[in-house]
Amino acid sequence: MRPDYFSNNSESLCIEDLALTKICEEIPTPFYIYSQASIEAAATSYLKNASDSDLICYSVKANSNINLLKILAQLGMGFDVVSVGELKRALKAGATADKIVFSGVGKSKADLTFAAEQEIYSINIESHHEIELLKDLPNKPRISLRINPDMAANTHPYIETGKSDCKFGISELEALEIAKTYSTEEINLVGISAHIGSQITDANLFIELAEKLKALAAQLKDLGHKIDHLDVGGGLAIDYQLEQQYDPAQLVKDLKSSITEYDLLMEPGRSIVAQSGAVITSVITEKTNGQRDFLVVDVGMNDLMRPALYSARHSIETVKFNDVEVKEYEVVGPVCETADSFGVGHSLNAKAGDQLIIYSTGAYGSSMGSNYNSRPKPAEILVSKDKFKVIRKAESFEDLIRLEEV
Ligand SMILES: *Cc1c(COP(=O)(O)O)cnc(C)c1O
Numbered sequence: 001m002r003p004d005y006f007s008n009n010s011e012s013l014c015i016e017d018l019a020l021t022k023i024c025e026e027i028p029t030p031f032y033i034y035s036q037a038s039i040e041a042a043a044t045s046y047l048k049n050a051s052d053s054d055l056i057c058y059s060v061k062a063n064s065n066i067n068l069l070k071i072l073a074q075l076g077m078g079f080d081v082v083s084v085g086e087l088k089r090a091l092k093a094g095a096t097a098d099k100i101v102f103s104g105v106g107k108s109k110a111d112l113t114f115a116a117e118q119e120i121y122s123i124n125i126e127s128h129h130e131i132e133l134l135k136d137l138p139n140k141p142r143i144s145l146r147i148n149p150d151m152a153a154n155t156h157p158y159i160e161t162g163k164s165d166c167k168f169g170i171s172e173l174e175a176l177e178i179a180k181t182y183s184t185e186e187i188n189l190v191g192i193s194a195h196i197g198s199q200i201t202d203a204n205l206f207i208e209l210a211e212k213l214k215a216l217a218a219q220l221k222d223l224g225h226k227i228d229h230l231d232v233g234g235g236l237a238i239d240y241q242l243e244q245q246y247d248p249a250q251l252v253k254d255l256k257s258s259i260t261e262y263d264l265l266m267e268p269g270r271s272i273v274a275q276s277g278a279v280i281t282s283v284i285t286e287k288t289n290g291q292r293d294f295l296v297v298d299v300g301m302n303d304l305m306r307p308a309l310y311s312a313r314h315s316i317e318t319v320k321f322n323d324v325e326v327k328e329y330e331v332v333g334p335v336c337e338t339a340d341s342f343g344v345g346h347s348l349n350a351k352a353g354d355q356l357i358i359y360s361t362g363a364y365g366s367s368m369g370s371n372y373n374s375r376p377k378p379a380e381i382l383v384s385k386d387k388f389k390v391i392r393k394a395e396s397f398e399d400l401i402r403l404e405e406v
Contacts (some may be wrong), residue, residue, distance in 0.1 A: 043335030059269030195233030235268025277362020
């Protein structure tokens with residue numbers, strides 16, 4: 001089952017109302033392609049049951065293309081940023097500062113000063129050191145304590161962030177210490193945040209987390225701090241096998257019944273954009289080594305890093321249906337690393353020159369891309385009904401060396 005904004009018109013896959021083969025005639029591969037309708041539907045599923053004072057903050061690191069941020073800002077979303085660069089992108093995309101939260105384990109004095117000057121909704125504190133840096137600033141920025149909830153998310157170790165031995169956040173004990181040490185004149189402590197990790201399939205974990213945050217909030221209030229919101233972190237998982245669907249609208253509804261005394265804040269990234277995006281790549285050649293058949297494609301681990309970094313598996317199909325024999329292939333990129341592989345056992349009826357679609361690549365795809373092997377980053381295309389536009393040009397060789405000229 002493919003994401004629902006893809007259909008097939010017997011000859012070729014379509015995205016919204018456009019045949020992908022038509023787009024491939026105009027745009028050289030590889031490229032990223034996104035569906036505006038699908039992004040809007042995913043965002044709306046989080047916004048639907050949130051009240052006006054709640055904040056659904058799209059996590060910019062999932063995909064930071066400014067044209068996608070503009071779409072989300074117009075829907076009324078806030079933004080979760082983890083660097084000054086992301087903060088500037090969100091502002092440039094039209095977000096108001098009072099809808100931006102700033103997380104990150106290594107914020108410098110310059111980062112914190114900039115964020116405080118913008119008067120953003122909240123700076124999420126991840127160490128005692130940040131409190132010391134902030135308390136000397138002239139305007140008292142709104143801050144939340146990002147606690148490490150010591151909960152296992154049962155996901156890949158690299159995207160697990162809420163266990164006590166992860167670098168993120170501070171312990172509940174340390175949060176209480178901070179709340180005792182600093183008076184309301186010294187710090188403007190207004191919230192608690194936590195992020196268990198990414199790819200959470202069990203909605204009950206969020207409810208469990210909400211209970212933890214409520215208990216801590218009550219203690220901080222007893223110490224005199226005016227807690228107005230609880231932030232439960234990132235969003236629900238998506239299914240890279242394209243079988244399961246998770247229900248953000250129901251999750252927000254359940255969280256709202258649990259968190260009644262505070263505004264609710266969430267920071268979904270992946271579940272807003274992952275299924276709304278795909279990579280289109282061409283088969284360069286087919287080859288056999290030993291027992292294994294390979295399809296060598298023109299997209300590499302520098303463009304789509306998830307398989308190499310997390311052993312992630314993305315579904316792959318041909319864009320145009322043809323009648324060559326179906327074989328089991330390992331699909332590999334051209335980069336000089338054995339890790340540059342999109343996995344073994346892909347059943348495909350493809351030959352050199354054919355285009356393939358790699359699904360579920362809207363999140364942590366282009367935003368993690370690099371220029372390794374001096375490969376220019378690919379174009380990004382946005383489809384809205386029966387029109388498409390380039391929302392990021394393909395990089396050129398000149399772009400690669402521009403900053404190296406002496
Ligand atoms: C990455 C991240 C998110 C987004 O997580 P998703 O799984 O993509 O929804 C949210 N909050 C913080 C602090 C993050 O680091």
